[in-house]
Amino acid sequence: MAGFFRSSFLKAVGCFLLAWTVVPSAPGKAESAEEPPPAAPSYFRDIRPVIQQHCQGCHQPAIMQGHLDLTQYQTLLRGGHSGPGLVAGDPERSLLIAMMEGRRPPLMPLGGPALDRETIAKFRAWVKAGATDDTPIQLDRVSQNEPPVYSSPPVITALAYSPDGSLLAVSGYREVLLHRSDGSGLEGRLVGLSDRIQSLVFTPDGKTLVAGGGTPARFGELQFWELASGKLKRSVTVCKDTLFGVSLSPDGSQVAFGCSDSTVRIHEVSSGKELLKTNHHENWVLGTRFGMDGKRIVSVGRDFAAKLMHAESGAFIENLNKLRKELAAVTRHPSRDRVVVGGEERIPYYYRMDRPKKIFAGQEGTLIRAFERQSGEIFALEFSADGRKLAVAGAGAEAPIYDAESGERLAACTGHEAGIYTLAFHPGGRELATAGFEGRVRIHEVTSGKLLRDFVPVPMKSEMAASGP
Ligand code: HEC
Missing domain, CATH: 2.130.10.10 (YVTN repeat-like/Quinoprotein amine dehydrogenase)
Structure with a gap:
């Protein structure tokens, strides 16, 4: 059942998604023979999913707690009430990290529990390495002011x-x-x-x-x-x-x-x-x-x-x-x-x-x-x-x-x-x-x-x- 459900969704969603999203292409470079040094955590792969799961509920365009929108890299950098939440290269002075670690109250995610150590360590390492954005291509700017544009009717599920x-x-x-x-x-x-x-x-x-x-x-x-x-x-x-x-x-x-x-x-x-x-x-x-x-x-x-x-x-x-x-x-x-x-x-x-x-x-x-x-x-x-x-x-x-x-x-x-x-x-x-x-x-x-x-x-x-x- 769900197989059919999902694949039919995907088909239909795929059709009109192309209206504003560009699918990232696979990296073309050949693998180097040498062991690469351990890579810094990737914003797109490691950081963004954690934020989507634990933070975006309260920090998104429609609900900006602390005047902070964490749905986009640019708005994350801009920060909220207190100004930029990140100091590239310096996790100690980054408000976002401090609040995740409970060094600056209130603890984030608000209401807890705190994120696990390993996850926080990833945030630290990402900030330490410069907090760069490696999102492939970001054209998806759907919001209340810019509602989706459809080129074919989307599957209706509710x-x-x-x-x-x-x-x-x-x-x-x-x-x-x-x-x-x-x-x-x-x-x-x-x-x-x-x-x-x-x-x-x-x-x-x-x-x-x-x-x-x-x-x-x-x-x-x-x-x-x-x-x-x-x-x-x-x-x-x-x-x-x-x-x-x-x-x-x-x-x-x-x-x-x-x-x-x-x-x-x-x-x-x-x-x-x-x-x-x-x-x-x-x-x-x-x-x-x-x-x-x-x-x-x-x-x-x-x-x-x-x-x-x-x-x-x-x-x-x-x-x-x-x-x-x-x-x-x-x-x-x-x-x-x-x-x-x-x-x-x-x-x-x-x-x-x-x-x-x-x-x-x-x-x-x-x-x-x-x-x-x-x-x-x-x-x-x-x-x-x-x-x-x-x-x-x-x-x-x-x-x-x-x-x-x-x-x-x-x-x-x-x-x-x-x-x-x-x-x-x-x-x-x-x-x-x-x-x-x-x-x-x-x-x-x-x-x-x-x-x-x-x-x-x-x-x-x-x-x-x-x-x-
Ligand atoms: C349940 C809601 C909720 C969740 C979930 C949540 N926050 Fe918050 N966040 C708030 C509220 C409310 C404030 C404002 C707190 C204040 O000003 O005292 C805030 C403030 C902040 C601030 C400070 C903004 C500023 O400039 O003053 C940062 C940084 C922050 N949150 C990061 C996060 C991160 C990172 C996560 C996920 C790990 C997260 N928050 C999850 C509710 C939430």
């Missing part, structure tokens, strides 16, 4: 309606696009750090949009956007790869997600602080959902398991399912402790979170129903707000809608060629939005599946040129 139904949030490359939900236009562009946004969730009060994603093989990130101002309130960088399957507790106070390091983590929405990190899975975790009272959580992943655990202690309760194949999606009934999971096997399975008495583990006594087998792997599952309908999407070209109780197929949303990665019911219940590989958002009538609207959610290069000065 969609979410605001609780009042007025907005539809759509994932882009390096940004979230806020559309009016009637499809009449773009209301805002929320440009952050992460190349990819994998999940979007509005808090129940509609004030905050939580976006989860990251930059592959670099860092994962949770972004907390304040909708009234369009400002990034907080960015929390976690894990070493994009994060997946973001979900909120019913009261909106906690956010759960999965990582490629097999952990499920829970952070507090108000502070961004980590509350829990568990390791019950044996492979990437791709989906999470809280139970009705916020005290339990179900997570699914590539280890085939749908795991039930306590959200506060992290204690494992049991696997809800019989292990069959990789799972990619989980959704909870809006008013019952019941979940549907799906993935590689193409069959949505509907489980109770509570085992009926007298049924023992392993008997799969929690299974309510297996829905119809889909035409491709499942990537997304969603209940309507009243819990009566279930929509399913994946590698196939259609998104069927089922009666959640009887399992009967009511309608199918068609029009996509293939690869539907995300879907969302409008809170009013009449419309379902779907999107995926093709980079188009399609809005369907729920009762019939009929296509009502179909649009590319990002401004394309040609349009911008046409409307430009």
